[in-house]
Amino acid sequence: MDPYSRQTSVVLTHPLGKDDLLFNGLKSEGINVVCDPMIDTEQVNLENECREHLYQSRRIIFTSKRGVEYFFQQVKPADVLDKSFICIGKKTAQVLEKHGMKPWWVSSGRTASDLVKELQQAHIRPNEKWVGMLGELAENTLADGLQNVCNFKRYNVYRTIIAEQQNNETVELLKSNKPLLVVCTSPSCFNGFMKLYGSLIHDEVGFASIGPATSKAMKKQNIKPAVVARLSTYEGLWQEMKIQLKPQYR
Incomplete structure (x- = not known):
């Protein structure tokens, strides 16, 4: 995944809470966001x-x-x-x-x-x-x-x-072969995403991990996260995502 070459869409795999920091931050930056929670x-x-x-x-x-x-x-x-x-x-x-x-x-x-x-x-x-x-x-x-x-x-x-049904918007984004960042805030979110969409993953898909446990789950499936939060919080993850998605924050 080349983070700066083209517009990148984002899939959020966690259940959105009230005033969700990641969703609100992405929307404020004009980034296309799909909410596809993998867990409840x-x-x-x-x-x-x-x-x-x-x-x-x-x-x-x-x-x-x-x-x-x-x-x-x-x-x-x-x-x-x-x-x-x-x-x-x-x-x-x-x-x-x-x-x-x-x-x-x-x-x-x-x-x-x-x-x-x-x-x-x-x-x-x-x-x-x-x-x-x-x-x-x-x-x-x-x-x-x-x-x-x-x-x-x-x-x-x-x-x-764990979710059992695919989201049509996520499927369309994956099949378009355009840059896509999948944000995972827990191992369950990542594992659920791979179970539903693993066969559609391509080189333009990157994953964002909130911390060590989620990164460990990714590595078990031979995936190196493109973004890893330095602090295992939504705030820490958002700061790293901004650097990945917006060149001006580098």
């Missing part, structure tokens, strides 16, 4: 065993905004007032605060690995019971990394649903 999420009900362990635990870890939302759809804030909350990222913490709870720890990093490194250096009383409220597709980074920090138990509060 749905709640996983917390069983009685999970609730019992939760109420016995001292701290609760959230790795995403969705985890917070699905958790409080099932648990009343009044029932966890005695818990300390750990969040990855300021936006996850902000969603927690909207439910009237303040985080005890907000990771300065962007990933579960970053959080593990921080907590391994913290002074934690041994054998504290902690729980993590995660998505089904999340790796076991927390469970593996916190073995010597606390008594950690993982529970899934949501699952990811």
Whole structure:
């Protein structure tokens, strides 16, 4: 993919939220954008065993905004007032605060690995019971990394649903053989896109990755991302995309 030779269209593969930074930024630059979300999420009900362990635990870890939302759809804030909350990222913490709870720890990093490194250096009383409220597709980074920090138990509060139907606009763009940047904000988005459109990929198609986990998924399919966010956030990804798509930002 030659980023500066011709006008490049962009496909966004994540579900658009309110005031989506990537969508709004691309439109403000006059770039043709197709929204083709590869994933959706749905709640996983917390069983009685999970609730019992939760109420016995001292701290609760959230790795995403969705985890917070699905958790409080099932648990009343009044029932966890005695818990300390750990969040990855300021936006996850902000969603927690909207439910009237303040985080005890907000990771300065962007990933579960970053959080593990921080907590391994913290002074934690041994054998504290902690729980993590995660998505089904999340790796076991927390469970593996916190073995010597606390008594950690993982529970899934949501699952990811992968798209099964092609988008006509995306198909037309791919078949046109014109420059196209496919933006992936998670491994699930990338894998879903390749499942639906992998046979249509050509040399003018480039991929943008939000961070290490997504880039790893791409490399497993022998794809080198054309854009990689230096910071694994929408803001970080947008800054790198501007450099790729608009020569004046170089």
